[in-house]
Amino acid sequence: MGTATEHPVVLAMRGSHAxxxxxxxxxxxxxxxxxxxxxxxxxxxxxxxxxxxxxxxLAGRPAVFCYLLEWDDLPGxxxxxxxxxxxxxPRIEAVEKGGQPS
Numbered sequence: 123m124g125t126a127t128e129h130p131v132v133l134a135m136r137g138s139h140a141x142x143x144x145x146x147x148x149x150x151x152x153x154x155x156x157x158x159x160x161x162x163x164x165x166x167x168x169x170x171x172x173x174x175x176x177x178x179x180l181a182g183r184p185a186v187f188c189y190l191l192e193w194d195d196l197p198g199x200x201x202x203x204x205x206x207x208x209x210x211x212p213r214i215e216a217v218e219k220g221g222q223p224s
Contacts, residue, residue, distance in 0.1 A: 135173035135190040136200070143174035143187040144205075150191065150214040162193075162201075168217070169193040172200055184210045 139146050147170065154165025163169075169191040176187035186204045191214075193201060206212050 135175060135202070138173040138175060140174045140176045140187055143176060144171050144189065144214075144216050146171050146173060149217050150189075151217045152214055153212055163195075167193060167195065169201075169214075176205075178204075180204070183208050189214070 137146065144150060150169050150171060152163045152165055152167040152169070171189055172192055173190040174187050177185035178188055179185045184206070186206050188202065188204050191201050191203055192199065203213065205214055
């Protein structure tokens with residue numbers, strides 16, 4: 123089996139951009155909403171958008187955009203995430219270079 127960067131979902135999403143989604147290359151911050159002890163990143167963690175799909179209707183929740191992110195603390199490891207929690211609260215937000223909301 124190949125590396126995470128060779129996974130078919132990663133290869134399909136890398137560089138893709140869904141209309142209305144946060145643009146590729148945009149810096150984003152993880153919001154504290156929806157963060158708990160089982161989450162890999164705490165509120166305030168920063169990442170870069172590598173690709174997006176959507177909006178996607180997932181069972182029992184509002185339609186969401188799904189993103190391929192590269193978190194600052196995991197360089198070279200693409201991570202797939204939805205842009206909101208199961209109850210529709212935002213999970214990430216776009217930020218400017220200084221880490222402030224854009």
